[in-house]
Structures are given as C-alpha cells and as structure tokens.
Amino acid sequence: MTRAWIPIVLLCAALLLAAALSLAVGPLPWSAVDRMVLELRALRLLAGVAAGASLAVAGVLMQGLFRNPLASPSVTGVTAGAGLGAMLTLMVVDGAAAAWLGWLPREFWLPFGGIAGALAALALLLALARRCGGERGGGELASVLLIGLMLSLLLSAIAGYVLALGANRFALGRALIAFSLGGLDGAATARVAMTLPLVGVGVVAAWAWGRPLDLLLSGETEAQALGVDVARVRRWTLVWTAVLSATAVVLGGGVPFVCLVVPNALRAWVGPAHRPLIVLAAIGGAAFLTLADVAARVLATGQGEIPLGVITALIGAPFFLWFFRRLARA
Amino acid sequence: MNSSTTVANALRLDEVHLSRGGRNVLHGVSLSAPAGALTVVIGPNGSGKSSLMLAAAGLLPVTRGAVLLGDAPVRALSHRERAQRVAYVPQRSDLTAALPVRAVVAMGRYAHGTSPSADAAAVTDALAAVDGLHLAARAFTTLSGGEAQRVLIARALATGAGTLLLDEPTSALDVGHRVALGALLRRLATAGRTIVVALHDLAEAQTLATQVVLLVDGRVLAAGAPDTVITEGPILAAYGVRLVPGGGFGYTAP
Numbered sequence: 001m002t003r004a005w006i007p008i009v010l011l012c013a014a015l016l017l018a019a020a021l022s023l024a025v026g027p028l029p030w031s032a033v034d035r036m037v038l039e040l041r042a043l044r045l046l047a048g049v050a051a052g053a054s055l056a057v058a059g060v061l062m063q064g065l066f067r068n069p070l071a072s073p074s075v076t077g078v079t080a081g082a083g084l085g086a087m088l089t090l091m092v093v094d095g096a097a098a099a100w101l102g103w104l105p106r107e108f109w110l111p112f113g114g115i116a117g118a119l120a121a122l123a124l125l126l127a128l129a130r131r132c133g134g135e136r137g138g139g140e141l142a143s144v145l146l147i148g149l150m151l152s153l154l155l156s157a158i159a160g161y162v163l164a165l166g167a168n169r170f171a172l173g174r175a176l177i178a179f180s181l182g183g184l185d186g187a188a189t190a191r192v193a194m195t196l197p198l199v200g201v202g203v204v205a206a207w208a209w210g211r212p213l214d215l216l217l218s219g220e221t222e223a224q225a226l227g228v229d230v231a232r233v234r235r236w237t238l239v240w241t242a243v244l245s246a247t248a249v250v251l252g253g254g255v256p257f258v259c260l261v262v263p264n265a266l267r268a269w270v271g272p273a274h275r276p277l278i279v280l281a282a283i284g285g286a287a288f289l290t291l292a293d294v295a296a297r298v299l300a301t302g303q304g305e306i307p308l309g310v311i312t313a314l315i316g317a318p319f320f321l322w323f324f325r326r327l328a329r330a
Numbered sequence: 331m332n333s334s335t336t337v338a339n340a341l342r343l344d345e346v347h348l349s350r351g352g353r354n355v356l357h358g359v360s361l362s363a364p365a366g367a368l369t370v371v372i373g374p375n376g377s378g379k380s381s382l383m384l385a386a387a388g389l390l391p392v393t394r395g396a397v398l399l400g401d402a403p404v405r406a407l408s409h410r411e412r413a414q415r416v417a418y419v420p421q422r423s424d425l426t427a428a429l430p431v432r433a434v435v436a437m438g439r440y441a442h443g444t445s446p447s448a449d450a451a452a453v454t455d456a457l458a459a460v461d462g463l464h465l466a467a468r469a470f471t472t473l474s475g476g477e478a479q480r481v482l483i484a485r486a487l488a489t490g491a492g493t494l495l496l497d498e499p500t501s502a503l504d505v506g507h508r509v510a511l512g513a514l515l516r517r518l519a520t521a522g523r524t525i526v527v528a529l530h531d532l533a534e535a536q537t538l539a540t541q542v543v544l545l546v547d548g549r550v551l552a553a554g555a556p557d558t559v560i561t562e563g564p565i566l567a568a569y570g571v572r573l574v575p576g577g578g579f580g581y582t583a584p
Binding site: 211218 | 384409410412413414416420424426427428429430434440485
C-alpha cells in the first residue's frame with residue numbers, strides 16, 4: 001500500500017517543480033516580473049498542465065482499447081479532426097465571417113471549432129466502423145483502426161490544404177503555422193477557462209472506464225464473458241479520447257509523442273492496471289508538457305521560442321526508439 | 331442449492347446451428363446439461379467443441395436454434411447477469427499484460443459490484459480451490475502454461491456462476507493437478523452446479539463425466555453415459571482409431 005503512493009508523490013513533486021520553473025522562467029528576469037507577466041505565465045502553466053494531462057490520459061485510453069502500447073489518439077482520426085476544426089475556425093473567424101461572428105470574442109470560437117472537429121471525426125469513424133462491422137455488429141476493433149488511420153490521413157491532407165490557403169494572408173498564415181507546430185504561448189483566459197472543466201470531466205470519466213479496460217486486456221471474448229459490454233466500452237472510450245485530444249489540441253496545437261511517451265514510461269514503472277495508470281498519467285503528462293514548455297522558453301533563439309511540438313518530438317522520438325527496442329527484445 | 335437455483339443453472343441447446351467466418355461449424359446440435367451433471371464434450375480437432383462452448387456461454391450468436399439457461403435464452407440476459415450465471419474458461423487467455431494474478435482472478439468479480447472485502451474473499455477462495463494462493467502476487471505473464479490455466483479456472487470460480495463451461499481446461503496441467511481439478515469439478519456438480527467440459531483425453535472423459543457428447547463435424551454423433559459413448563463403434567467413426575481391447579486406454583490404427 002505504501003509503495004503504491006511512491007509514484008504519486010514523486011510525480012506530484014515533479015509537477016510542483018515544473019510549475020515553479022514555468023512561473024520563474026521567461027525572457028524577463030525574475031526581478032522584472034510584475035503581476036501581469038506572472039498572470040500570463042500562470043495561464044500558460046494551466047494550459048500546459050491541462051493539455052499534458054489530456055494527452056497522456058487519452059494515450060492510456062487508446063493503448064488500453066487497442067491492447068497495443070503503440071496506439072495513440074491520432075490513429076482514430078480525432079486528433080486530425082480537432083486540428084482541422086481549429087484551423088478552419090481560425091480561417092473563418094479571420095475571414096469573411098468575422099463580421100457576423102463578432103458577437104462572441106474570437107478566443108471562444110477556437111475550442112468550439114476544435115471539439116466540433118474531433119466529434120465530427122469520431123461520428124464519422126463510428127458510423128463507418130458500424131457499416132463495416134463484423135459479427136458483433138458494433139464495428140470490430142480492426143475496422144476502427146483501419147478507418148481511423150484513413151480518416152487521419154484524409155483530415156491531415158485537408159488541414160495541409162487549409163494551411164496553404166492561409167499562407168496568402170500574413171497574420172492568418174503565421175497563426176496557422178504556429179498552431180500546427182504546437183505551443184502554449186497563445187493560451188488565453190477564455191480558451192483555458194472553457195477547456196479546463198472538459199479536461200477534469202474527461203480524466204474522471206477515463207478513470208471510471210479503467211476497470212472494464214483492464215478486463216479488455218484479456219481480449220474481447222474473455223471480457224464479454226466476464227460481463228463487459230464491449231461495444232459500449234469501445235464507444236465511450238473513443239468519445240472521451242476525442243474530448244481529451246480535442247482540448248489538448250485547442251490548448252497546445254499539434255504536440256506529438258506525449259500520449260506515447262508518458263503512458264509507456266509509467267506503465268513500465270507501475271504496471272498495466274488502468275485506474276492507477278490514468279491518475280499517474282494525468283500528473284505525469286502535466287509535468288512532462290510543462291517542463292517541455294519551460295525548455296521551449298529556455299532554448300529560445302533570436303527567432304523566438306522553439307515550438308513545443310519540436311521539443312516533445314526531440315524527447316519523444318529517442319524514447320520511442322528505445323522503447324521499441326525494449327519491446328522487440330521482450 | 332435449492333431447486334429453483336438448480337433449474338436456473340440448467341443449460342440446454344436446441345437444434346443449434348452456428349456459422350463462423352462464413353463456415354457452418356454446428357449443424358443442429360442439441361444438448362441438455364442439467365444441474366448436478368458433469369457433461370463432457372469430446373470430438374476430433376475441428377469438430378466444433380470450442381464453438382459449442384462459446385455459443386453455450388452466449389458469446390457467439392447462433393444462426394438457428396436456441397441456447398437456454400434455465401428458461402431464458404442466454405443472449406437475452408444482460409451482460410452482467412449472464413456473467414453472474416455462466417462462467418467460461420478458454421483454452422488459453424489472450425491476456426498479455428503483466429497484471430498480478432490476484433487482479434486477474436478479481437476480474438471474475440466485475441459483474442457483481444459487491445464490496446471489496448466480499449470480492450477479496452471470493453478471490454482468495456477461488457485461488458485456494460486451484461492450489462494457486464502462492465501465485466497471487468506473480469505477474470500473469472510469468473506463469474507456466476499449467477499455472478495460467480489454473481488461474482483462468484480460478485477467475486471463473488470467482489464469478490460464483492452456477493454454470494461452468496471449460497474448454498480443454500486440463501491440456502497444460504500435470505497429472506496431480508488434473509486429478510485435483512477432476513475432484514473439484516465433481517464436488518461443484520454435486521453441489522448443484524452445471525458443468526460442461528470439452529476434453530480430448532478419452533480416459534479423462536470416461537472417469538470424469540456423468541454424460542458424454544461426441545461431436546463430429548459439428549453434429550452430435552453419440553450422447554449418453556460414458557460407457558455407451560466411448561465404445562468401439564463411435565470412437566472408430568469419430569477418430570478413425572480402435573480402442574485397445576481388454577480395459578485400460580490406448581488406441582491402435584484400425
């Protein structure tokens with residue numbers, strides 16, 4: 001019992017350290033930091049904590065559902081859907097629709113766009129999987145995976161086209177590129193306030209589905225024999241993955257590898273049971289992304305900060321290669 | 331167990347047809363497994379034993395016919411109710427995650443929603459029943475084939491289900507544990523549970539069963555008391571071998 005608390009205590013300590021660094025580190029020296037700068041940094045910290053927790057927990061859900069440590073929300077197409085939704089929103093709000101969307105501040109539209117994009121991609125995925133479903137009628141897991149990959153590629157291609165279209169307008173082009181590279185520097189109060197409750201609900205919901213996901217580790221037939229409604233678990237796991245991925249995309253843009261690195265590192269440490277893993281992934285993901293954001297600021301050049309997605313990829317890719325080697329040996 | 335419980339435990343298959351992957355694997359199979367009986371299903375490879383077990387557990391929809399648990403079609407029960415009433419033990423588990431054995435056996439309590447202490451007691455009893463208490467803290471992935479098989483049986487016992495379906499549960503067990511499992515299954519049957527076991531070993535089937543069902547190509551070739559089914563004619567027809575005459579079990583080419 002005592003040992004079970006050690007990872008929680010260590011990860012909480014890491015998160016506190018990351019939070020302190022996030023508040024202290026920036027282009028201005030600590031002596032010059034006034035209340036306004038501190039509020040901006042606190043907002044950025046909150047965005048990092050929420051996005052990191054969302055990504056890591058979404059990764060745990062996907063890896064549990066597919067029984068594969070290499071699965072991530074991107075294989076379902078919902079991350080690409082959220083990204084496309086957010087980019088289209090940036091384009092529409094910046095363009096001709098700006099006049100009649102003015103009744104709500106711009107910052108409110110981005111979360112709507114991202115979450116709508118993710119849910120639309122999810123609805124399409126479930127509908128197509130049901131049509132291609134096997135003998136259980138709810139859409140077999142292999143169908144979900146293949147259709148999700150196809151959707152992901154399709155939506156990413158469309159997002160690339162949106163990026164090309166936006167390049168004609170300087171401000172919009174910069175916003176779209178910054179969004180696709182990922183970063184927390186654009187975190188605004190409205191965006192963070194709108195997404196934080198969703199992250200909280202999403203993490204609690206993920207924890208609630210942790211037990212049936214444990215049973216699914218035995219495969220669908222055994223889980224069903226033990227009383228799991230497999231189609232229902234699959235559907236809701238995908239829904240909460242979509243919500244968590246969309247909030248992370250809205251807060252931090254495209255940030256790769258968090259959903260792979262954090263769950264796999266923690267699983268190797270504390271084991272595969274989902275409920276403890278989800279709690280630890282939420283804390284660990286928050287700490288990881290906050291530290292990555294600190295690194296993005298520390299390593300800033302004259303051209304500005306290193307994009308957050310580049311930092312997570314620089315950490316994530318070597319980890320992933322190491323993990324893959326370890327998996328192959330096992 | 332009282333009489334209403336034993337009626338609820340009874341399993342019946344009426345003219346069951348089953349298709350898997352576009353291939354018909356069961357052709358009008360009927361079987362009655364009353365509570366208190368130990369029914370053994372035998373048959374050559376590919377005869378449909380595992381498909382029959384999956385259909386009986388309500389895990390595969392039949393294309394025609396009915397699978398009844400007590401008076402209710404097994405597929406009409408909710409997922410949880412079905413899991414409380416029927417337990418299924420596969421030949422091998424698809425579990426490849428390093429969960430502790432105790433957590434694996436506790437999966438059997440998922441459908442119950444009882445208190446943690448009641449669940450813990452059921453898990454301990456189930457592990458003790460298969461001589462597996464010493465394995466409780468081990469990771470499932472580190473177990474030998476026979477140990478894993480005993481843990482899967484414990485998981486089924488932890489459900490407390492009145493009907494137990496076991497698909498070749500002794501295939502990886504040593505002789506000591508085979509005998510112990512046979513005794514355990516007989517005790518459970520005597521206590522009013524319905525036990526259906528798919529087996530390859532005819533000697534084991536002979537000693538264990540109160541009734542035997544011989545499947546060939548998805549059809550029942552013979553059914554009844556062991557000494558009426560495991561005899562020269564049906565065994566030659568099903569497996570293409572002759573029983574060694576004069577008692578004992580052995581087979582010769584025809």
